[in-house]
Amino acid sequence: MSQQQGGSFPNSGPLFKQPVNLDKVLDASLPSDERIHSPNATMRDCSYIVAIEDEEQPGLSPSGMSPEDKLFTARSFGNLESLGLDKNQAFHPLTFDELIEAVRRQWIANAPQHFTIWATSNLATPAERVLSDQHLSNAISAQFAHFKKYQSLDFAVLYFFVEFGRSNQDYMSPAGHFREEFDVPLVPDNLEGGISPSHVPEAPAGPELNSSLNRAYTTPPDDEAVPRARVQPKRTKTFESGKKAVSKLTIAVKNAAETVKDLASPRAAPEQRTVLTELAYGSEKGDYLTSLLPSTLGSPEDQGDLFRQYAQFFPHIDPTQHDNVRCIRFRHTALAVTPLQFVRGMMILFQDQSNRGLSGGILASELGSGKSIVILTSVVIRAMLFHLKPGAALIQVPSAAMAGWLEILDNAVFSRTSFNVTVLYNGPSLNTRLQPGPDFLGGTRFNRWKMGAALPEGHPGGRITRTEDLDWTVQPAPLSDTSRAMGSSMAMETYIIVTPHSNTRLRELYSWSVSDLSPAPAGCEFPPEGLYAMPVGITFIDEAHKVLEQSSLPMQMAREHRHVRATPSAIRPSDVWLVTGTPFGGQLKDLIAAVSLIAPQRAADARRLQTAYEVMAPATTNTTRAAFEAIFDKVFNRLVLRDDQETVFLGSRVSDTRKVRSQFISRNTPENQLHSVRLLIDTKVSKGPPDAHFDTLLKLKQNTELLYLLSMFPSAAKILLESPNLAFTDLDTRRTIRKATDTTGESLTSHKDLRSFAEKLNSGPRSPKLQFILDELERMSKDTTPRPQKLRTGVSSTIRVDKTMKKLVIITPTLFTALMLYLILARYHPRSGPLLYHEDLKQSQRQDVLRRFDSLRKADGPMRIFIAPASVASEALNLQIANRLILTSPLLDVHQQTQALARVNRSGQCFDVELKILLLEDSPIDRIVVAHRAGVKLEHDPFNVDASVSVVVDGDDDE
Structure with missing residues (x-):
């Protein structure tokens, strides 16, 4: 007998795949649902399954192959009483030696000398290595405890996984110690196919109508609140329903009554190489224009200097923390960001100071890289720092992306005493933290901003139809307490407005008549609906490539915000950031027009770029390409922030996404x-x-x-x-x-x-x-690979979920x-x-x-x-x-x-x-x-x- 004893399992082990024939085994071994949920259910109603590493793998598996990657077949099952419960529910644990010997007796000839046994009571939880009598006893006891507590099918099976190719402390079992008093043999009907026909319901005559999926799709209608990590295949209640449940199993019964074939595997997805597919693979080159955009890299020394420079604004940020984890937090919000996201947010805010003459830029990091978090980092920081461009922050997003943005905003948990997060859209009711306040909804009537406008020098006045035709100024209301009572005021920079691209409600709320203005332009007449003017210090247009046309609402509003000065003395215009992973997804001419808005001093070069592109497109030569790329660099240099999947910041790769070839x-x-x-x-x-x-x-x-x-x-x-x-x-x-x-x-x-x-x-x-x-x-x-144990934010651990789905x-x-x-x-x-x-x-x-x-x-x-x-x-x-x-x-x-x-x-x-x-x-x-x-x-x-x-x-x- 092994002499190693211990009061607890070793450290958690691997998450094993579901045995390949588990459906058939469970049909044969599990009690009915009624029995499982009966108040009289006992441990006697539970089962064990022994799953053996597939025959093809022992001795042939690659060195170091993880147990999670191996395939296992259930070779044995029975009632748990045969593993240590007598008829009076007394617990008499099976010894470790006896379990080892049982495995050896039932396995094929020439079995490897060394193997490891793992145990788990739920396939979505890490298995524990069984090394001693105590470990084996703990496994049975732990399952008993879970079953008694939850009376659930999830804990009605104790799994033993036998893995070959490694030593279980070089354990060699002595002969002659197999437990003889088992009422049920450890390996019933031990056959090559795994399970005898007596344990599998008879296959129906034909397939179930309109079904091409196996019983893994079967789900119970209830939603029990048990801490379950995955859904195990469910035992059917009757013999007839059992036939339906296995209607898609290909079961061929041979002449020998105790032999069945395993399930037929689903058809593989062949990659048929044809002329067309070869052309398709050859066309998977990156977009030429996007490839010209430089990544925002810098040497490790420059990255460290930049991080330390920006960290000085916030005493709580540790400039020596370089790990790519969300370790940087801010008061009054749950937002947490990585060092790179913090630096990119600060670079956005200080763009015009670092690169004179630029009022915004293009955030063009690759798809799925976390651009939304960078945007929120910027708007949170600008609400805290003085001497930045005053005014509200506006985030305009596609309608289809609103659900994702609402989730991000919910998770950020902005305090209403410090931030005015305002979502304007036509949808279901919002979290109270995201609903517009009454002062904001008052628009021109109830807010205490004083808006004024004047005619530019030389303008004759008359009927004014465009916001851009006037010079607008706004006097912010005096700051007051944050009790949120009607009439209280907070700094304009605390307003974070999120709205779909096409939503016009902000324009409707803040459209002014001549009589609303102080001072008002003399001798002027406005349209009946008024003229829109809003003090916005920074605008982010998400998925901007979809709305780059100059007639689109986001681009129109961006131009209008340039004519509203947040204070009479302000001279710097509002910033505009185009956010897109595919900046050239629209027409090049539209992007060039947008660049002219962000960087007016580059407008002439932008027009030259368009001409050079039209010359290059029909007849590309090295000369025309070189000329085009030289102008391209002049237009987009320092205008773009771009991180890709390979970007390394302060020694850490910043993205966990991988390049995937279609x-x-x-x-x-x-x-x-x-x-x-x-x-x-x-x-x-x-x-x-x-x-x-x-x-x-x-x-x-x-x-x-x-x-x-x-x-x-x-x-x-x-x-x-x-x-x-x-x-x-x-x-x-x-x-x-x-x-x-x-x-x-x-x-x-x-x-x-x-x-x-x-x-x-x-x-x-x-x-x-x-x-x-x-x-x-x-x-x-x-x-059936399970998802990681961590659930999505906001999902209760007591919700019944299927992590293998x-x-x-x-x-x-x-x-x-x-x-x-x-x-x-x-x-x-x-x-x-x-x-x-x-x-x-x-x-x-x-x-x-x-x-x-x-x-x-x-x-x-x-x-x-x-x-x-x-x-x-x-x-x-x-x-x-x-x-x-x-x-x-x-x-x-x-x-x-x-x-x-x-x-x-x-x-x-x-x-x-x-x-x-x-x-x-x-x-x-x-x-x-x-x-x-x-x-x-x-x-x-x-x-x-x-x-x-x-x-x-x-x-x-x-x-």
């Missing part, structure tokens, strides 16, 4: 659908000039949307040939959705016309891309393809748990979709698939609850595609990320987009679906 998946249109596709393209698609196919797609949106529909659903060709008036464009789809009383996906499933189209799509041969998605869902259901994001090029995909999954594959996110959801409905997708709670569905068109899915959404993303076709806009693919690969992602872009070899639009992005010319007409893909090389006609 995988291109190639499929072909089914042969029996090619004729209809060919005929529809010939009759409905305008192809344009042979050398301008991509430009034609950009110009003819209906062409593009039809081709994207055929790429996703080739069976749509026959439907549209038979009913040519069926609407499928995004414009028509949005009109249809807006007519509905309820625009949620659940409601749209009952829309007669939409449902009919989806039924027809599903009735024909299955779309190759849809089949891949279904296969991916099945693979996803097999992934994996989620998938599907982004489509068009709204109609997203809607059809959702309707098919919702009706024919409901257990996949799809959610639809689109532009015409109310703000409250958007938040609800995001909340449900973000939830791991059993009571919330669970919802596993987030489906959205790229028009909204590429807008600052944080979907890192998922680690898989499928783009159903390459997008025309490479910047939009970059944004879309970044939704799951964000800072804080705890799983490996899988990004997959689907291609249809004979899809004209997939061919054209890939070839354009790869910079090659296709040899054959891309609209000829019968021709294979080949390219013209070096001007020849050969592939």
Whole structure:
């Protein structure tokens, strides 16, 4: 017998994967739900399972392979009474020697001499190494205690994992000590397949209708408040329901009645190498213009000097703390930031002092790098420091990103006695800390700011229609106590206003009539609605590449704020920061116009840059490229703050995101659908000039949307040939959705016309891309890797969650393809748990979709698939609850595609990320987009679906 004793387990060990055949084992071994939850339930109703490292692995596993990465198969199970409980519930612990000998007797011949045994009562909690009698006794006792406390299926099984390839203190068990008084053998029906047919319900005659997922999707309806970390497969209550639960298990019973085959593995995701996929991989080069933007690095010495310089403003900041952790905090808020985020926030505030003549800049750090926290760092610090540009802080964000911003603001917990955080948007009720105060909502009527305006020298007066036509000044109200009573005043810099890009409420609140002003411009008349003027010291425009047009509301307001001086003596204009991971996602001319606003002295060079780009684009040579890049550097030098995934600050890598290469998946249109596709393209698609196919797609949106529909659903060709008036464009789809009383996906499933189209799509041969998605869902259901133990902020540890649940994001090029995909999954594959996110959801409905997708709670569905068109899915959404993303076709806009693919690969992602872009070899639009992005010319007409893909090389006609 081992002599090592101990009163407690060693340090926590690994988190083991679920045994590959666990579903079958639990069906055979667990008692009924009624028994588990019965007040008379005892330890006798619990089970043990012994899982052995797979046969292929012993002695062959890579040296140092982590136990978490190994596969285990359950080879033994039984009642716990056989491990130490007699019929009178007295506890007689099995000895460690006896357990070792039992494992040796039941294992295959030539078993490794050394192995380790681990024990855990819950697969989501670290296992403990069993080294002695005491450890074994502790494992059984701990499970007994949890089961007695919670009476839950989660603690109805004690798992033993036997790992080979390492020594358990070189323990060698003496022979002849196996416990003989077991009522139930340790290894019942020990067979090659793992479990005998007597323990597995009979397979039904056919598959369960409309189900392609295994029983890992089965979830109970209740939401018990137990500290459960994952959901284990649930034992069915009756024999009949047991048949349904295993309807997707491929069980082949051989002649020998005690032998069964293991589950058939889901189909792997093959990466078929074709000409098209090779072109796609070759086109994954970074955007040329973005690559010219310099990263904000600096030497370690310069970084240290900058950190110490800025830390001097705050005595509580330790300038020697260089770790990349959120260790810097500020009073009256829960916001915590890293040293880099602190330095970047300070660089934003001191931009005009460090770089004379710049009133703002571009925060262009890579996607998912934490730009939102940098913005909040800036607005918090400027509320504390004097001698910065006075006025409120304005943060304008896309509507789709409001839910994420509200979560960030909630978590920051701003004190209302020190900050006036004000959110203006049309959505559900807000946390009281984020609601506008009555003084702010009073606008021009009740606030005690004194606003005045004067005509510029030489202006004749008369009817004034633009804020920019006047010189505005504001006298701030005297500061008073912070009791928040009506009429009390706080510094303007404490106001942090957050609003969607298109929200006009701030303009409505602070539009002034002539009579409101003191002094007022003489001989002037304003429009009936008044003129907007607001003392704003700094503006952040999040996802700015979407609103760079000079006519957009954020850009219009940024120009207006430049004409409002926060005090009569102020001479420096308001700062404007464009925040975007893809600054060249819009038109270059729009970005250049914005640069002219931020840095007027660079306006001439900015115009030269536009001219140089137009010269370079059609005929790039080394000379034209060099000339362009020289001007580019003059325009953007010191104007941009940019950190990427490789940035190192004070010796620490600042991002935990990893570069993930997209995988291109190639499929072909089914042969029996090619004729209809060919005929529809010939009759409905305008192809344009042979050398301008991509430009034609950009110009003819209906062409593009039809081709994207055929790429996703080739069976749509026959439907549209038979009913040519069926609407499928995004414009028509949005009109249809807006007519509905309820625009949620659940409601749209009952829309007669939409449902009919989806039924027809599903009735024909299955779309190759849809089949891949279904296969991916099945693979996803097999992934039982648990999430880290830490729950998201605000999630109670008593909420019943499934930490092994994996989620998938599907982004489509068009709204109609997203809607059809959702309707098919919702009706024919409901257990996949799809959610639809689109532009015409109310703000409250958007938040609800995001909340449900973000939830791991059993009571919330669970919802596993987030489906959205790229028009909204590429807008600052944080979907890192998922680690898989499928783009159903390459997008025309490479910047939009970059944004879309970044939704799951964000800072804080705890799983490996899988990004997959689907291609249809004979899809004209997939061919054209890939070839354009790869910079090659296709040899054959891309609209000829019968021709294979080949390219013209070096001007020849050969592939």
